[in-house]
Structures are given as C-alpha cells and as structure tokens.
Amino acid sequence: MSTLLEKTAKDISYKPVGQFEETRFEKIHNVIFEDSNEGSIQVAREISDLIRKKQALGENCVLGLATGSSPIKVYEELVRMHREEGLSFSNVITFNLDEYLPMDKSNMQSYYYFMHEHLFNHIDIPAESINIPDGSLPQEEVVDFCLAYEKKIKDNGGLDFQLLGIGRTGHIGFNEPGSHFNSGTRVITLDHITRVDAAPAFLGIDNVPRKAITMGIATVRNAKRIVLLGWGDNKAKIIKQTIEGKISSQVPATYLQEHDNVTFVLDKGAGGELTRNKTPWLVGPCEWTDSLTAKAIVWLCGKTEKSILSLTDKDYNDNGMSDLLSLEDSYDLNIKMFNKLQHTITGWPGGKPNADDTSRPERAEPAKKRIIIFSPHPDDDVISMGGTFDRLIEQGHDVHVAYQTSGNIAVSDTEALKFAEISNTITPSTESQSIIDTLLNKDENSFDVAEVRSLKGAIRRAESYAATRYLGLEDSHVHFLNLPFYETGTIKKNNLSNADIDIMADLINDIKPHQIYAAGDLADPHGTHKVCLDALFETLKRLKPEPFMKDCWLWLYRGAWHEWDINEIEMAVPMSPDQVLKKRYAIFCHQSQKDGAMFQGDDSREFWMRAEERNRNTAAKYKALGLADYAAMEAFVRYKLD
Structure with missing residues (x-):
C-alpha cells in the first residue's frame, strides 16, 4: 500500500483536495485534505503500516509523538485500529516531544496525562516502552535527564517516524524562535504567543508554565520520516512561511526544508495561504x-x-x-x-417585501420570516452579527436566538465569586456559602465542581437576556440549549452524540425556520464553534425530508477572529454609526467577557473592539473596490443545503 512517503502523484493512493504537486514556490512536500479527519486517518494508516512492517521483520518501531489538538484524531484512529483491526503496539517504543516544566504527571494539563488519556490507556503498548520528558524533576536534575533522553533515543536506533504539530510562532515541539538547528533535548523558555495559545487549556495565561523540556531541532531532524499536521485557518500564515519562506531560526519549522523525507499534511484552511491556492494564476x-x-x-x-x-x-x-x-x-x-x-449589499437581511429579488441575496417572500440565530457561546450572536440581529427584529421577522452551549468555562473564578457573594448577602444560604468556600480554596489546576459550573452558566444566561432585551427580543424567543457535549467541566469536550442532535432537531422542527444563521468561524481557540457547526449540519441532514426544509436557507457568519474574504461574501449588511454603537452596547451586556475575557486567542483587545474593526474594514474594502461608502458592514455566506 502506498503511503504519504511517496511523492509522485501517480503513486499516491488517496485523494487530497486539488493540486498537490509541489510548485516552484514550495520547498516542502505537502498534501491538502478536505478536512482534518480525512488527513488524520491517512496519517494513522501510514503509522500502522510502519508498525506492522517492523513487526514482520521482528523489529521495534520507534515513534516520536506530539501533543496538542492536532494529533488527537490520529490517536483516535490508532485506538480504533487496535480495537477493531487487531493492530498491536507490543513492538512500539515512543518518545514524546516535550513537557511543561514544572509539571506533575498527575496534572490534567500535563502531556503525560494527555498521552495516556488519548492513546496509551487504550492500546497494548508496554509501560516501559513509553518515554515522556519528566516535568516534575528538580532543577538540578533536568540537564542530566535531557542528555539521558537523547542517549536513549539513539540507543533504540533513532526515531523511525516523528509526528509533529506546528505553533503560530513556527515552533515544532517547544523549539521556539531562535532555536539552533543543532539543538538537542533541553529546557526552553516559552514564547508569549505559545503561552497565549495554551491559555484556554489552563483556564488563563497566568496558569501556563513559562518553561518546558523539549526535544531539539537536531533530534527531530534525525528522524527517518517526519509528518507535520496543520489544521485550520489560524495556521495558514505560518504554514506558508514554513513551506515557501527562507530557512530561519525565527521560524524553526523551516529547518524541515532540509529533511529529505518530510510531508506536511494539511486541511484546506491551513493550506489556504499557499501560493498555489491563494493566487494560483501566479503558478501556471x-x-x-x-x-x-x-x-x-x-x-x-x-x-x-x-x-x-x-x-x-x-x-x-x-x-x-x-x-x-x-x-x-x-x-x-x-x-x-x-x-x-x-448585489451582495442589502439593508434587508430577511428579504425586502414586495421587491424584485432577482438580484438580491435573500427572497422577498414570505415578507415575515421565521428565523433562528444559532450562537455557539452566549455572546457570538451580538459580537458577530449584532447589527443584522437588530435589523431583523426591527423589520418584524419572527426571530429566535439559540445559545448552543452554556459558555460556563469562560467565566472567571473572580467573576463567579462576586455573584456568589452578592447572592449570599441578599439571601444567605448554605449553597451560596459552599460555592464561596469552594472558589476561595480552589487549586489553580483543578476544574469546577457542578455547583460552580451552574453558577457560571447562570451568569452567562443573565447576560444573554440583557443583550437580547436591549435589542428588543422577547424572552420567549431566547433558547438555551446547553448541548451535552460541552458540559464536561473541562476544556476537553465530549464527542457529539444523538443527545446533542436531538436537542437541535427539536428546536428547528418546532420553529420551522425560513432562515438559519450560524457561526462559520472555525478559528476560535477552543474548537467549540466547529463542533456546534458540525452539530447543525448533522441536524439539518436528519431533518432534510421535512417539507419546511425546502424553504430553509442557511447563512454563515464569522466571529471575532476572521472575516470572509470579499470575493466569498454573498450578503453584506450595512450598519449606520448609530447601529454600530447599538451593537457595541449589546456586546457590553456580556460583562463577564469584558475587560480580559479568558479565551481571546492571539488578540488581547476586547471582543467589541475586534468586531468594530472587522466591520469597518469590510466596509472600507467595499469602498476601495468602488462601491458605496458605509460606516460598517456585517458579512455572510450562504451554505447550500443539499
């Protein structure tokens, strides 16, 4: 069976998206898949083929493994192969790339915990064959440990296969900008951007360690085979820089250009900035x-x-x-x-009644539409489409908003403590005092108990009502779905289940909407947007036979991280200066997310600032292209339901 290793198009047995031969701009072999699931399965297949090949020869298979969100689906597929296809890991020896320092193995944020949770606890690998840097060592022992780690890799014949992710700084492992190409396993100080990206898992950047133990660039480059995974729009710029740019210590991943057996496995988002995809007319x-x-x-x-x-x-x-x-x-x-x-510009997002709609983005009829706005978190609706939300209500449509998750993990302990103390002051109770005591004595690495999660969810629910009331929406049209996949109390969520789909289907079936608005921004730092969109797609697939679905249109908005490219936009809703202010005040209603929200991604500004800049920029781009001049615009793309 051919694997990712083969670089000749005719030899590749799977079907990546579009053209995959290297162009004159590209210095690293790469393949692009429709989505990360498809790519992950192919990488897992290559790993399983290598393991079986080594087993047939009576040899050990030495794997270098990565952590983070990128390889999770690879590990899930390997576990499935073990359970369903008899793939044995009895001959496998693993070496993990890195670990935070200091970090206890029992800590749920440790890579030791991660690897056992996602892979090792579910396969037959011998415990003595698992090697992960020890983040609990005293400082005086770390150097000797690093030297011993290098020696152990060499004593086992070196890495047969190294799996990598890539950080937005271009780091591989924790080899931050400035790392030398001859570096070995060592202690390194983490870049601020790396710590920002890790902050969601640690419930805030203040809890992210400042140092780590990492394999070095030379350690990685000595692997016989390297596969790097890149998923999502937020990785696109660094992927382009790594594949097409010059080798530089400021982008450590560019050192991989000198490896003769490396493949970058990407999804469409991560490969979107490559010249052959972004400006293919410059290629041929x-x-x-x-x-x-x-x-x-x-x-x-x-x-x-x-x-x-x-x-x-x-x-x-x-x-x-x-x-x-x-x-x-x-x-x-x-x-x-x-x-x-x-023709994309309209002040009537629900359609203009009694008008010729031939060249308009929305239908004129019915004049009053039933509409559901799905919001992954309890503020994405006003952050992403607050002006359009307001316009739909003003124009008399039957508007409903559905908050798919409680958003409770995004409420800080300080904010929750404030509300618990207020509640206890007004009506003293053992329940309120218990929550107060729990928060005051909470360990920084522990997750919230059910009572605290409930309070945090209630805070976000109240803020949502404040915003929707401000826009003039009746409380009966506000729906809190609290999808079960989210309610784990940790950053790691459950997989979607029928219970999630049932909740979504019941609401849609009850309202029978003519329009659905949903978040199409998949760049949020903790992945909830993607899961919520997947839930909607699965729900609509289930409901497809229903008669009302023939008249249902789905419009996708984007959130606080990215906007649609101008050429992609199919409906642009202008906002006046007064509407921009009204949208801002609706966002302000989400007070727990102001002044330092917990999950801001790579932008330290408040969400209302980002939203206003994005909307102003969209309007400015339309103006620069020679179209009308507006204060701001919200943009949407219609997703065609099959």
Missing part, C-alpha cells in the same frame, strides 16, 4: 471558474490599489492573468464583478 494556467475569477479580480484590485471599474488590460497582463483576459475583455470582467458585489 488556471481553470477560470466564476469563484476563482472573483478571487483574482479582488486580489488584483488590492495589488494595483485600483477600484474594480478602473482595472485595465495591462493590469491583468502584468499580474499573471493574461489567460483570463483571453477569455473575456477587461471591461466585461470588471462590470460583471462590480455587479456581483453590488
């Missing part, structure tokens, strides 16, 4: 679909700093688009693109 001849043409024209406007209608034949020819120009002259291309974008 293209099949000029409508979507690619729109993407190219918007890019060309940015490159030339011209509006759409100002583009000339020379602009197209000088920027790699002569083959597009051979199909249609610039005047016609410009007019078509201008009209396409013009």
Whole structure:
C-alpha cells in the first residue's frame, strides 16, 4: 500500500483536495485534505503500516509523538485500529516531544496525562516502552535527564517516524524562535504567543508554565520520516512561511526544508495561504471558474490599489492573468464583478417585501420570516452579527436566538465569586456559602465542581437576556440549549452524540425556520464553534425530508477572529454609526467577557473592539473596490443545503 512517503502523484493512493504537486514556490512536500479527519486517518494508516512492517521483520518501531489538538484524531484512529483491526503496539517504543516544566504527571494539563488519556490507556503498548520528558524533576536534575533522553533515543536506533504539530510562532515541539538547528533535548523558555495559545487549556495565561523540556531541532531532524499536521485557518500564515519562506531560526519549522523525507499534511484552511491556492494564476494556467475569477479580480484590485471599474488590460497582463483576459475583455470582467458585489449589499437581511429579488441575496417572500440565530457561546450572536440581529427584529421577522452551549468555562473564578457573594448577602444560604468556600480554596489546576459550573452558566444566561432585551427580543424567543457535549467541566469536550442532535432537531422542527444563521468561524481557540457547526449540519441532514426544509436557507457568519474574504461574501449588511454603537452596547451586556475575557486567542483587545474593526474594514474594502461608502458592514455566506 502506498503511503504519504511517496511523492509522485501517480503513486499516491488517496485523494487530497486539488493540486498537490509541489510548485516552484514550495520547498516542502505537502498534501491538502478536505478536512482534518480525512488527513488524520491517512496519517494513522501510514503509522500502522510502519508498525506492522517492523513487526514482520521482528523489529521495534520507534515513534516520536506530539501533543496538542492536532494529533488527537490520529490517536483516535490508532485506538480504533487496535480495537477493531487487531493492530498491536507490543513492538512500539515512543518518545514524546516535550513537557511543561514544572509539571506533575498527575496534572490534567500535563502531556503525560494527555498521552495516556488519548492513546496509551487504550492500546497494548508496554509501560516501559513509553518515554515522556519528566516535568516534575528538580532543577538540578533536568540537564542530566535531557542528555539521558537523547542517549536513549539513539540507543533504540533513532526515531523511525516523528509526528509533529506546528505553533503560530513556527515552533515544532517547544523549539521556539531562535532555536539552533543543532539543538538537542533541553529546557526552553516559552514564547508569549505559545503561552497565549495554551491559555484556554489552563483556564488563563497566568496558569501556563513559562518553561518546558523539549526535544531539539537536531533530534527531530534525525528522524527517518517526519509528518507535520496543520489544521485550520489560524495556521495558514505560518504554514506558508514554513513551506515557501527562507530557512530561519525565527521560524524553526523551516529547518524541515532540509529533511529529505518530510510531508506536511494539511486541511484546506491551513493550506489556504499557499501560493498555489491563494493566487494560483501566479503558478501556471488556471481553470477560470466564476469563484476563482472573483478571487483574482479582488486580489488584483488590492495589488494595483485600483477600484474594480478602473482595472485595465495591462493590469491583468502584468499580474499573471493574461489567460483570463483571453477569455473575456477587461471591461466585461470588471462590470460583471462590480455587479456581483453590488448585489451582495442589502439593508434587508430577511428579504425586502414586495421587491424584485432577482438580484438580491435573500427572497422577498414570505415578507415575515421565521428565523433562528444559532450562537455557539452566549455572546457570538451580538459580537458577530449584532447589527443584522437588530435589523431583523426591527423589520418584524419572527426571530429566535439559540445559545448552543452554556459558555460556563469562560467565566472567571473572580467573576463567579462576586455573584456568589452578592447572592449570599441578599439571601444567605448554605449553597451560596459552599460555592464561596469552594472558589476561595480552589487549586489553580483543578476544574469546577457542578455547583460552580451552574453558577457560571447562570451568569452567562443573565447576560444573554440583557443583550437580547436591549435589542428588543422577547424572552420567549431566547433558547438555551446547553448541548451535552460541552458540559464536561473541562476544556476537553465530549464527542457529539444523538443527545446533542436531538436537542437541535427539536428546536428547528418546532420553529420551522425560513432562515438559519450560524457561526462559520472555525478559528476560535477552543474548537467549540466547529463542533456546534458540525452539530447543525448533522441536524439539518436528519431533518432534510421535512417539507419546511425546502424553504430553509442557511447563512454563515464569522466571529471575532476572521472575516470572509470579499470575493466569498454573498450578503453584506450595512450598519449606520448609530447601529454600530447599538451593537457595541449589546456586546457590553456580556460583562463577564469584558475587560480580559479568558479565551481571546492571539488578540488581547476586547471582543467589541475586534468586531468594530472587522466591520469597518469590510466596509472600507467595499469602498476601495468602488462601491458605496458605509460606516460598517456585517458579512455572510450562504451554505447550500443539499
């Protein structure tokens, strides 16, 4: 069976998305899959093939393993193969990349705990074959441990296969910017961005250790085979820099360009910035679909700093688009693109009654639509589409909002303690005092008990009511789904189950909406948006036979991290300066998420600041392309339901 190792297209037995041969821009072999699940399964298959090959030869298989969110699905598939296909790990020896320092093995944030939770507890690997850096060592013993770790890898014949993820700083393992290509296993001080990315798992950056033990660059590069996993839009820029940029200690992953047996396995989001995907006309001849043409024209406007209608034949020819120009002259291309974008702009997101809707993004009829806005957390609705939310209510539609999760883990202990003390002051009770005592004596690495989670959920529920009431929505139209997958009390969530889908289906079936709005922003730092969107897709698949589904349209918004590219937008809802302020005040109702929310990702600004900037930028881009000038715009893409 062919594996990822083969680099010749005709030899590859699986089907990644689109073109996968390296271009002149690319210095590392890479393949792009539709999603991370598909890519993870193929990587797990390569690992299992290697294990079985070594077993047949009577040899040990030495694996270098990574932690973090990227390899989780790989480990799940390996566990499935062990249970269902008889894959044995009896000949496997593992060496993990890294561990926080200091970090006790029993701590749920330790990589020791992670590896046992996701892999080792579920397979037949001998305990003595598991090697993970020891974060509990006293400082004076760490150097000797690191030297011994290196020696043990060499004594076992070196790493046959090294699995990697990549951080936004370009780190592999915990080899932060500045790491030397000859570095071995050692102690390193973590970059601030790395600690920010780890903050959700530790319930705040203050709890993230500042140091770690990591295998070195040389240790990784000595592996016979390396596979790096990259998932999601938020990894796209560093993936491009690593694959197409110069080798630099400031992006340690670029050292992999010098390895002769490495593959980057990516999903469409992570590979989105590669030249062959972002600007394929710079690589070679293209099949000029409508979507690619729109993407190219918007890019060309940015490159030339011209509006759409100002583009000339020379602009197209000088920027790699002569083959597009051979199909249609610039005047016609410009007019078509201008009209396409013009028709996305509407002040009537629910459709304009008694109007010709031929060129409008939404249907005119029915004039009053039933609408559900799904919000993964109890503030994504107003952060991402607060202006549109307000407009839909003002225009008389039957609007409902459904908060898919309680959002309780995003409430700080300090905020919860404040409410518990207020409650106990007004009506003293043993329950309130118990919560107060629990919070005051809580260990920094422990997770909330059920009573504290309930209080934190109640705080977010009250804030949601404050925001929806401010926008004029009746309380009866506000739904708190509390999907079970989320209610674990930890950052790690359960897989979606029928119970989650049942809750979603009951609500949709009850309301029978003409419009559904949902979060299509998959870059949130703890993954809840993706799970909530998957839940919606599964629910709509189940409900497809229902008659009302024929008239149901799904619009996707994006959240506080990214916006749709201009060429992707299918509905742009302008906001006046007054509406921008109204949206801001609705966001302010979510007081527990102001002044230092726990899960901010790589942006330290408050969510209302990010939202306003994003909406202003969208409007500015429309203006720069030669369209109308608005204060701000919210953007949506229609997801076509099969």
